[in-house]
Amino acid sequence: MDRRETLKSLLVGSLATGLALNSCSTLDNKKRVTDTEIKGYGRTKEEEKRDKRILSEEFLNAHELATLAVLIDIILPPIAHHPSTGEAAVVDFVDFIVKDIPKHQLPIRGGIMWLDNRSNKRFNIAFKSIEEKQRKELCDEIAFPDVKTPELQIGIKFFNLMRNLTLTGYYTSEAGMKTLGYLGNQPNIWDGVPEDVLKSHGLSYEPEWLVKCIDQSKRNDIAKWDENGDIVYST
Amino acid sequence: MQIKENPKEYDVIIVGSGAGGGMATNRLASAGLKIALVEAGPYFDPANPEQRTQLRWPWESPRRGASSVRPFGDFDSAYGGWEIEGEPYTQKNGTKFDWFRSRMLGGRTNHWGRISLRFGPLDFKRKDIDGLGENWPIGYEDVKPYYDKLDKLLGVFGSKEKIYNEPDGIFLPAPKPRLHELYYIKAARKAGLPVIPSRLSILTQRINTDRGVCFYCQQCARGCSVHADFSSGTCLIFPAQKSGGKIDLYTDAMVREVVVNKHGKATGISYVDKKDRKEYSLKGKLVILAASACGSARILLNSKSTKYENGLGNSSGLVGKYLHDSTGTSRMAFVPHLMNRKIYNEDGVGGLHVYTPWWKNNVKDKLDFPRGYHIELWGGMSMPSYGFGFGVNEMNKYVGQRVGGYGEQLHKDVKRYYGSMIGLAGRGECISRIDNYCEIDDEVVDEWGIPVLKFHYSWSDHERLQSKHMHDTFEEVYDAMGAQVIGEKPGIEKDYGLLNPGRIIHEVGTTRMGVNAKTSVTNSFGQLHDVPNVFVLDGGPFVSQADKNPTWTIMALAWRASDYIIDELKKQNI
Numbered sequence: 001m002d003r004r005e006t007l008k009s010l011l012v013g014s015l016a017t018g019l020a021l022n023s024c025s026t027l028d029n030k031k032r033v034t035d036t037e038i039k040g041y042g043r044t045k046e047e048e049k050r051d052k053r054i055l056s057e058e059f060l061n062a063h064e065l066a067t068l069a070v071l072i073d074i075i076l077p078p079i080a081h082h083p084s085t086g087e088a089a090v091v092d093f094v095d096f097i098v099k100d101i102p103k104h105q106l107p108i109r110g111g112i113m114w115l116d117n118r119s120n121k122r123f124n125i126a127f128k129s130i131e132e133k134q135r136k137e138l139c140d141e142i143a144f145p146d147v148k149t150p151e152l153q154i155g156i157k158f159f160n161l162m163r164n165l166t167l168t169g170y171y172t173s174e175a176g177m178k179t180l181g182y183l184g185n186q187p188n189i190w191d192g193v194p195e196d197v198l199k200s201h202g203l204s205y206e207p208e209w210l211v212k213c214i215d216q217s218k219r220n221d222i223a224k225w226d227e228n229g230d231i232v233y234s235t
Numbered sequence: 236m237q238i239k240e241n242p243k244e245y246d247v248i249i250v251g252s253g254a255g256g257g258m259a260t261n262r263l264a265s266a267g268l269k270i271a272l273v274e275a276g277p278y279f280d281p282a283n284p285e286q287r288t289q290l291r292w293p294w295e296s297p298r299r300g301a302s303s304v305r306p307f308g309d310f311d312s313a314y315g316g317w318e319i320e321g322e323p324y325t326q327k328n329g330t331k332f333d334w335f336r337s338r339m340l341g342g343r344t345n346h347w348g349r350i351s352l353r354f355g356p357l358d359f360k361r362k363d364i365d366g367l368g369e370n371w372p373i374g375y376e377d378v379k380p381y382y383d384k385l386d387k388l389l390g391v392f393g394s395k396e397k398i399y400n401e402p403d404g405i406f407l408p409a410p411k412p413r414l415h416e417l418y419y420i421k422a423a424r425k426a427g428l429p430v431i432p433s434r435l436s437i438l439t440q441r442i443n444t445d446r447g448v449c450f451y452c453q454q455c456a457r458g459c460s461v462h463a464d465f466s467s468g469t470c471l472i473f474p475a476q477k478s479g480g481k482i483d484l485y486t487d488a489m490v491r492e493v494v495v496n497k498h499g500k501a502t503g504i505s506y507v508d509k510k511d512r513k514e515y516s517l518k519g520k521l522v523i524l525a526a527s528a529c530g531s532a533r534i535l536l537n538s539k540s541t542k543y544e545n546g547l548g549n550s551s552g553l554v555g556k557y558l559h560d561s562t563g564t565s566r567m568a569f570v571p572h573l574m575n576r577k578i579y580n581e582d583g584v585g586g587l588h589v590y591t592p593w594w595k596n597n598v599k600d601k602l603d604f605p606r607g608y609h610i611e612l613w614g615g616m617s618m619p620s621y622g623f624g625f626g627v628n629e630m631n632k633y634v635g636q637r638v639g640g641y642g643e644q645l646h647k648d649v650k651r652y653y654g655s656m657i658g659l660a661g662r663g664e665c666i667s668r669i670d671n672y673c674e675i676d677d678e679v680v681d682e683w684g685i686p687v688l689k690f691h692y693s694w695s696d697h698e699r700l701q702s703k704h705m706h707d708t709f710e711e712v713y714d715a716m717g718a719q720v721i722g723e724k725p726g727i728e729k730d731y732g733l734l735n736p737g738r739i740i741h742e743v744g745t746t747r748m749g750v751n752a753k754t755s756v757t758n759s760f761g762q763l764h765d766v767p768n769v770f771v772l773d774g775g776p777f778v779s780q781a782d783k784n785p786t787w788t789i790m791a792l793a794w795r796a797s798d799y800i801i802d803e804l805k806k807q808n809i
Contacts (some may be wrong), residue, residue, distance in 0.1 A: 041295040042288035044277070044314060047304055051297060075641045082646060093299065097621075100298045144639035163641065167624025171649065172293035172300070177619060179646065180653065184582040185290060185618050187450035192411035197577055203417050212394035212432050214408035214439040219448050223440045225387070229405040230395075231440075 054099045060108070067112050067128045068094055068162070074139055075166045083175035085166070093169035104161065111158025118155065191216050238505055238514040245271045245483075246804075248504055248519035250490045250534065253342025254786050255772035255793040256525030257467030262797035264480030268804075271517050272472070273485045273506060275526070276314055276338030279345065279468060281458025288312060288457040293620045301621035306335075308620060312458035313346040314339040317737070321682035324673075325689045332558070332673070332690035333737035334529055340486060341468030342527070343740065344786065346456045348586045349435040349464055350611075351391045351787040353382050355400030358781035365597065365605045367666050367697075371778045372750045373759045375402065381791035389465050390442040391787075393434035401431075401592045407440045409433070409588065410451075413581050415614035415657050416589045418570060422716035423591055428610070428708070433590045436465035436787075445474060453617065455585025464585065485517070489683045492538040492547075493522050493769060499542045501769045507683040521768050521800065521809060525793070528774040529558070529673050532745035533688050535771075536675045546675075548746070548763035548771075553756050555674050557667040557744040558692060559780055562608065564702045564725070564732035565660035566709045568718035569630045570614075573655040581615050593782050604700035607782045608663030610708070616654035624649060633719045656721075659712065661705030664782045666697050667744045671736070692736045702731040741785050743774035760796040768809050772796055 043051065060068070069091045078084045085091070098104045112127075115138065119127040123134050130138075141147070142155035143163075170176040192213075198204055218233060226232050246268040249256045260272050279286055288310040293299040296309040306316035317333045324334050337343040357364065359371040359378075379402070385391075386405040393406040409432035412420060420430045437455060441448045446469075447461025455464040462469040476482055487509040494503045494516060503518040524531035532555040538547035546554055593607030628648040631638045676689035706724055713720050725732035736742075749755025752764035755778075761770045772793040774785050781788075803809045 039295065040285060041291050041309070042286050050304065055297070076645060077642055079643050079646070093297075096297045097301070100303050101301065139641060143641050144637060146638065160639070163627065163639075163645070164625040167627050167645065167649065168299065168621055171619045171623050172621065174292065174294050177293075180619065180649065181578045182616070182618060183578060183580040184616070185292065185452060186580070187452065188580055188582070190410055190451040190581070190583045193414045193417065193581070194577075194579055197414065197579070200577075201414065201417075201572065203414075203421075205411065210411070212409050213411045214392075219440050221440065222444070223390070223407055223442050225405050229383070229403070231406070231408065
């Protein structure tokens with residue numbers, strides 16, 4: 001059984017034993033970054049090799065991935081009109097990024113152990129297997145950086161890192177970015193801030209500034225200048 | 236193993252295909268010269284689907300564009316960076332200089348900010364004003380005709396402003412400011428700073444039928460697949476090839492040294508082919524080094540012979556000396572007015588649509604530092620990539636809410652703060668000094684067996700106090716904007732926030748020009764005083780770097796030198 005299968009069975013297993021995962025959305029998605037061939041994205045040969053090497057390596061084990069999947073769904077739980085963290089393949093992103101940016105490895109591995117230890121002491125079972133209410137109890141202690149209790153600082157740092165990676169993983173995924181409503185990264189013609197936006201900010205373009213700006217109806221005319229270096233138009 | 240000699244003799248061998256090498260190739264090819272263009276990296280065309288990064292999405296990269304491989308992220312076009320495997324450099328006496336190299340056709344022009352500023356009349360003669368550094372042997376009037384020709388050949392947008400030391404060019408119309416730029420204009424004026432349209436070599440209007448016109452994706456740093464921004468490969472080398480230039484391109488060729496005969500005249504170069512790791516040599520009547528200021532200094536210093544024991548062109552001992560990079564520091568802020576934005580496409584061109592040129596007079600304004608700086612800015616609703624959502628609701632502390640948490644609220648936080656950050660950066664002039672330099676490290680070679688550079692560089696109070704002034708200015712502007720400045724203002728213990736030298740990637744000065752062969756390395760045409768058939772046409776011959784990005788001046792000087800070379804060849808002087 002490969003690691004993916006192990007992860008799946010662990011999650012399903014926990015369901016089967018009645019420790020219901022509130023949202024096992026990470027199971028929904030079959031297309032994982034690590035399972036599919038990465039298509040070219042303008043890599044050099046060396047970079048391609050590096051990607052392949054990282055993909056073939058393993059760092060996080062099945063238990064760690066399962067724990068992160070639970071934590072990621074606590075940070076961004078499934079809600080209406082938002083793709084799940086599973087659709088956004090956030091666990092796979094974290095799995096990859098700790099291999100790509102090794103400075104994350106120790107804080108995440110150690111953080112998981114810290115959280116399991118806390119869960120074991122209080123509930124006599126690892127974090128991923130406790131009930132939702134108990135999970136929230138543990139997370140509430142470490143979700144806010146203004147808490148200064150010394151023995152919680154490691155957990156707070158760990159939770160902060162996981163919140164960062166979860167949000168990045170989510171909003172840089174194809175599914176997650178749709179949620180943001182981002183409209184760029186496509187050919188278009190920039191002709192200034194929309195009028196209603198200007199108005200709502202109490203701003204406007206000054207006429208003396210606008211005369212320095214491109215008349216977009218002329219953008220395809222081949223530029224010509226007069227002897228003063230001023231651009232001239234035939235019409 | 237022997238060095239394989241290519242039997243062909245070239246009129247010119249050009250080392251490096253960036254701004255200077257590309258310009259020399261373009262001009263000398265149009266004069267019909269037979270050219271060998273030698274580049275240490277691979278062929279590159281941003282239109283090549285295999286190499287294209289433009290218009291890609293973050294999820295196409297498994298690291299979502301993080302900078303673990305390329306220093307400006309996966310989609311930046313630069314092959315290389317401050318660290319290149321197998322090509323190290325070293326530091327001297329605990330000082331620090333970070334050397335950025337792009338190994339690819341077009342060099343660093345592929346990813347640069349396209350900020351195309353002319354040096355002004357004062358910039359060539361600053362010593363006359365403050366007694367520091369050295370004057371250039373030429374003035375603005377010598378370079379102006381070439382700036383004019385450059386603007387027309389390559390295209391740069393901007394506006395006529397009639398500011399004495401910020402000479403106007405022959406411009407294309409500018410793009411309209413974005414929302415955060417309108418906020419900046421208002422705030423900067425309130426703080427007493429001028430703001431004008433930026434000057435970038437991006438085609439807001441078509442200039443010929445070969446190149447496309449900008450389609451506003453904000454991704455010039457990725458290289459443009461329709462060649463609507465300037466890079467040396469797409470705008471100088473490809474057109475020269477297309478119009479029948481006699482150019483043999485040698486890529487992945489790492490130049491070791493300039494070869495000289497017993498009379499001390501250069502006869503060609505030797506290089507290592509990175510693909511087969513074998514040594515080759517090329518013969519040429521003329522050698523032009525344009526391998527970057529430090530790259531060319533390294534080649535000269537490594538070109539030792541019985542005739543030139545200290546390296547080629549180095550009778551003055553000044554090759555590698557007077558190295559200087561722009562000063563740079565930045566600060567970001569949160570603009571509450573920009574919360575909860577309506578989302579629309581505001582990508583615009585790659586980089587800033589407006590900027591603040593240097594506006595003070597050091598003497599009249601009684602400033603405690605020499606020379607000036609300009610202010611660049613960023614902001615807006617840009618495309619998410621690795622790092623997006625980090626500290627998602629840090630700004631809660633400014634609106635009276637708790638930072639942190641989890642759950643549905645985080646989605647709302649992402650949206651409410653999206654596009655509400657703005658950043659200001661100062662880029663200033665550093666005084667060139669003889670004790671800031673690179674030299675050959677006798678103990679370390681790169682993987683091609685070529686001795687590497689060792690750097691020695693420190694900032695002085697001139698630069699520190701300038702950086703302090705930048706931060707004071709940033710805060711004044713942010714105050715006027717009603718913005719919350721993020722983080723601590725850097726104090727003296729942090730050199731007032733100055734980045735390491737080399738970080739702004741404007742390093743120049745290592746083969747400085749002058750009239751006197753004892754105090755300079757080249758004449759005003761980049762021609763070595765010691766060896767007339769060797770030229771340096773990158774940033775090396777700069778005497779001082781102004782607070783302007785050097786690319787436009789590198790090219791103007793390379794064009795001027797190319798005209799001189801053609802003329803001298805006709806007269807049979809070289």
